[in-house]
Amino acid sequence: MEAHVSIDREQAKKCLKSFDFRRLFLDQLGWDKHSGILEKTVEGRVHKFQAVSEKRGVVVLVSDSIPDYATRVKLDKLVTKDHFEHLIIFSDQSHGRQVWQWMRRESGKPNAIRAYTYSVGQTGELLLQKLEHLVVTLEDEEQTGLADIVGRMRTGFDVE
Numbered sequence: 001m002e003a004h005v006s007i008d009r010e011q012a013k014k015c016l017k018s019f020d021f022r023r024l025f026l027d028q029l030g031w032d033k034h035s036g037i038l039e040k041t042v043e044g045r046v047h048k049f050q051a052v053s054e055k056r057g058v059v060v061l062v063s064d065s066i067p068d069y070a071t072r073v074k075l076d077k078l079v080t081k082d083h084f085e086h087l088i089i090f091s092d093q094s095h096g097r098q099v100w101q102w103m104r105r106e107s108g109k110p111n112a113i114r115a116y117t118y119s120v121g122q123t124g125e126l127l128l129q130k131l132e133h134l135v136v137t138l139e140d141e142e143q144t145g146l147a148d149i150v151g152r153m154r155t156g157f158d159v160e
Contacts (some may be wrong), residue, residue, distance in 0.1 A: 006132065007029065007131065007132055011027070011028060016118060016120075017120050021052045025053035029135050030055075030138070031054065031055040035052070038079065038082055042067075047067065055136060055149050056144065058153065059083040061087070062091055063089070063090045072088075072099070072113070072115070076103050087101070099118075102153055102157040104158045114158055116157070133153075134152050
């Protein structure tokens with residue numbers, strides 16, 4: 001069991017409020033640089049995803065819009081073809097809203113979307129508590145594998 005590591009809450013909150021997800025994952029969570037653009041089409045509309053970070057094959061993608069739930073589920077399935085394990089941050093900066101979405105995959109159980117909404121007016125404390133599970137320290141780096149990261153995602157995000 002990894003030691004619980006605290007993140008710099010003030011810096012992390014600044015990143016959330018300014019929609020600076022790359023800095024949040026690289027500087028606060030210890031994830032690796034990753035870039036690239038993914039485009040997925042649902043019902044004739046193209047949705048763009050910007051990769052901002054990755055750790056052991058789990059990719060963090062940011063979309064510049066927040067479609068309805070049904071569309072987000074379809075997009076998640078399409079993204080899975082490129083990045084099986086991923087976290088999508090749907091963001092609407094002009095309205096100060098974010099939806100953090102992760103898909104729980106467990107054998108013998110139906111896949112389940114876990115989505116958490118954050119608005120810049122909120123403290124962000126609940127989301128930061130989830131993100132703290134994703135911190136990878138330099139000491140952890142070598143013994144942390146894909147299963148560890150997926151397990152951490154589950155611990156942080158798979159809460160009904």
